[in-house]
Amino acid sequence: MTGKRSPARRPTMKDIARRAGVSESAVSFALNGRPGVSEVTRDRVRRVAEQLGWRPSTAARALSGEGAATVGFVLARPAGTLGVDSFFLQLVSGIQEVLAERHLGLLFQIAEDIDDECAVYRRWWAEHRVDGVLVVDPRTDDPRPGLLDELGLPAVVIGGAPDERHPGLSTVWADDAGAMAAVVDGLYALGHRRIAHIAGLPGLAHTERRIRTLRAEAERRGLSEVQSVPTDYSDEAGAAVTRRVLHGPAAPTALIYDNDVMAVAGVAAATELGFTVPADVSVVAWEDSALCRLVKPWLSALSRDSVEFGRTAARELTALLDGGPARTVRVPVPGLIERDSTGVARAV
Amino acid sequence: MTGKRSPARRPTMKDIARRAGVSESAVSFALNGRPGVSEVTRDRVRRVAEQLGWRPSTAARALSGEGAATVGFVLARPAGTLGVDSFFLQLVSGIQEVLAERHLGLLFQIAEDIDDECAVYRRWWAEHRVDGVLVVDPRTDDPRPGLLDELGLPAVVIGGAPDERHPGLSTVWADDAGAMAAVVDGLYALGHRRIAHIAGLPGLAHTERRIRTLRAEAERRGLSEVQSVPTDYSDEAGAAVTRRVLHGPAAPTALIYDNDVMAVAGVAAATELGFTVPADVSVVAWEDSALCRLVKPWLSALSRDSVEFGRTAARELTALLDGGPARTVRVPVPGLIERDSTGVARAV
DNA sequence: CGAGATCGCTAATGCGCTTTAGTCTGGCTG
DNA sequence: CAGCCAGACTAAAGCGCATTAGCGATCTCG
CATH class of the missing domain: 3.40.50.2300 (Response regulator)
Structure with missing residues (x-):
């Protein structure tokens, strides 16, 4: 009969205590660096513990008030x-x-x-x-x-x-308020006046923050044709919103995407509509990743560690x-x- | 003095026992569905537990032999x-x-x-x-x-x-042996005779399995110009290997990539070299994802759930x-x- | 109608660890 | 030399739960 599992019992402090010839409490003191044992004993206990491959049971620790680690x-x-x-x-x-x-x-x-x-x-x-x-x-x-x-x-x-x-x-x-300002600065300097921001999930704090900042930056420069459109971060949404905002006479000349996936999808959608990136429309991705250099043209992106x-x-x-x-x-x-x-x- | 944290003690079985007017063991029996208590008591205990928002402490459970959940x-x-x-x-x-x-x-x-x-x-x-x-x-x-x-x-x-x-x-x-066979079948039917397989990490069981199967399939059909090249799954490696295998007179007409990222990078690399996908070279990605439909042309891919x-x-x-x-x-x-x-x- | 079985429940023990409250020994002080 | 104290260590309790043994009370059946 082979047992269900090989037992392989884990060592406990009791085992250490026995082998070291001291009480369990002494072991606890020794191993946790608290006073109450001599340095000699402490060393001995430590050695035995190591030799046995002892590790504290998180369950027991947690139970005696130490937290669950x-x-x-x-x-x-x-x-x-x-x-x-x-x-x-x-x-x-x-x-x-x-x-x-x-x-x-x-x-x-x-x-x-x-x-x-x-x-x-x-x-x-x-x-x-x-x-x-x-x-x-x-x-x-x-x-x-x-x-x-x-x-x-x-x-x-x-x-x-x-x-x-x-x-x-x-x-x-x-x-990201600061980052958004920097992006707008850059785009403005390049001559962009109509900017669309394909944002992330509405309700997320940073989405709202970016939207607010963009609006503020636009106002500060007297730009009226700046918009933010929230999405669910999906590539489909990115493409769909891109098609929507690019449609019409006063299409934006710059697009800011709240993640890399949407940016890539957006570029593809824009290209299909006959837009060339960056000649007709510039694209910035808010999140750098391998993806941004996997597509042509390589995507300008906000990068963080x-x-x-x-x-x-x-x-x-x-x-x-x-x-x-x-x-x-x-x-x-x-x-x-x-x-x-x-x-x-x-x-x- | 505001305490460090509001205490908000969690209820224990003892609390339940007290409120329900029974012993702790009865509570344990009741809550774990074991015999030893009447249905009436069991219900009462359950209600009290729910009302108190009780949940078993995993630490205590683990300690008493139940595993750590x-x-x-x-x-x-x-x-x-x-x-x-x-x-x-x-x-x-x-x-x-x-x-x-x-x-x-x-x-x-x-x-x-x-x-x-x-x-x-x-x-x-x-x-x-x-x-x-x-x-x-x-x-x-x-x-x-x-x-x-x-x-x-x-x-x-x-x-x-x-x-x-x-x-x-x-x-x-x-x-994946079966899948590889199917891929090779498909490519063979399309007339491909020279195939390169940009594989994943060497040493991974499935990498080796795919490589072996590809070789077997090739032999079965008498194809001599079939190769597998292991990589580290990175986009750089995918691009580099692509450039390498595509170089020379007898370049493969079909490329199989062990993940989506390398496939995308590979397509980009091939395009740069002047190859058109799929006219000059066909590409299959082993792993479907949004990425495969983010690039042009859309990538044929092995899809699993x-x-x-x-x-x-x-x-x-x-x-x-x-x-x-x-x-x-x-x-x-x-x-x-x-x-x-x-x-x-x-x-x- | 009494012995044994069954039911519903309680008391007590243990899991592995931390911690508090001792105990004992040796050295020091007055 | 009694009295104290610090140091090194042990005994015991407790954390929250599961489980085993035990204990009356009711039930069953010969």
Whole structure:
């Protein structure tokens, strides 16, 4: 009879205690660096632990009040728009890097929508699963900060503007208002006066922020033919909106897309309509990726270091878990990489 | 003095017991559907639990032998090639769907390389963090199945051919040998006799399988000018290899790319060299995605349902966790979606 | 009608760890 | 030399849950 699984019992502190000839408490003291044991004993215990390949059971640790050594990350996006941009994997990659150093786990979950996401937080909290969470895609009028405050779950909001109503949360964000201003500056300098902004999901804080900033920048320069059109980030939407705005006599001469996928789809759509990029219309993608250099012409894009963004967020969260104060930190404004899709505006 | 965080204590079974006027054990019996309490009491307890918003502490559960209610997923790929294809997020999305139903958490980690990945498994096991794991990117001569067997950690290998040496592991895979045969069939029928296969990472089981199958198919038809070139999946490699194989007098008339990104990069490279797709050279991408319809010409691609793939894998793992036997299940062979990048071979 | 089975429930134990409250020894002080 | 105290360590309790043993009360059947 072969057993179901080879047992391979994991060593516990009791095993260490026995082998080292001390009590379990001594082992605990020794391994956690607290006073109560002599240095000699501490060393011996450490050696035995290492030799046995001992690692603390997170379950037991969590149960005795130490926290779960895990942070949570929920992604609430329509299933269709999931794999399209590379931003999230890069972000997660950066997050991981920092968490791994401290042996913190990352509990990952995909949710249907924001209510579902809130339910996940509640469950995680009740189940004692996570010590803190990373929140992405902050919205205008977002229910999550309030909930997390209420639950007392440490959290850092990624990509949101600081929210003074929830001083318990940290925020890590890039000033896309500044980036938008820079883009408009550049386009204006090239002679563009009619600009369309194919925006992302309405309701997302940064979408609204970009739209607001664009409007403000336009007003500041007396441009009246500037518009923002929200989408769902999909390539279909990008193409459809492109066709729509390009239709008619006073078509924009510059298009700003809120992600790379839409930009690529938009270029294809524009080309089909007989527009040449950048001769007839300039294109800027808000998010750089391999994609931007996979198509012709190469896309000018706003580039940021998403991995570093993730690292920063994770660092803020660990600081919070260590009992530090909530902070608001700004990561560098995305920079415009000028490639082949932007040029001097066609003479009207 | 405002406390650091609002306490918001989570309810425990003791609270329920008190409110329902029964013992803790009765509560446990009631809530877990085991015999030992009357239906009346069970209902009452359930109601109280719900009203209190009680959820079992996974820590406590895990400690009392029930497992951690979590499965692990490690991604070991070079950081650069991380966000490029949409396969993983879709896979994870499918996995989630199944896990969420059973309230299983997904612990996600990115590793440097396969040794690092093994270390992660060891740690997870020792820390009692996961009940099972999902393994991707199986390799020829893979150390992971052996390790997982040794640790007694239930696991399902995603995308690997069945491995009779480790009967404890389940396997979920698509028969890409069959798919490759179908692709070659199609290309052959279109008159293609010289085919280049821009393959993925060498050492990955499915890369080797595809290469082997292609060779076999070529031999079967007496084609001598068929080659496979392994790459690192990056767009740069895709472009570089494309330029290389297209150079010279007997250039292939058909190119098979092991992912969508390389295919797109390859088309761009070929176009630069003066080749027209599909007039001069046909292109097939092994992995369909939005990307394939973002470029001109639209790419013919092998399409599979990655989300369903993930679902299937997760289902197998949960079956394993329930004590079921290890199984090998095949998901449907990817189907060739013929779009605009494949055509009749140019007359030689 | 009494012995055993069954039901509905409670008390107690253990999972692996942290932490508090001791215990004991040796050295130091007055 | 009694009295104290610091240092090194142990004993025990508790975290939230599952589980086993146990205990009356009711039921069943010979």
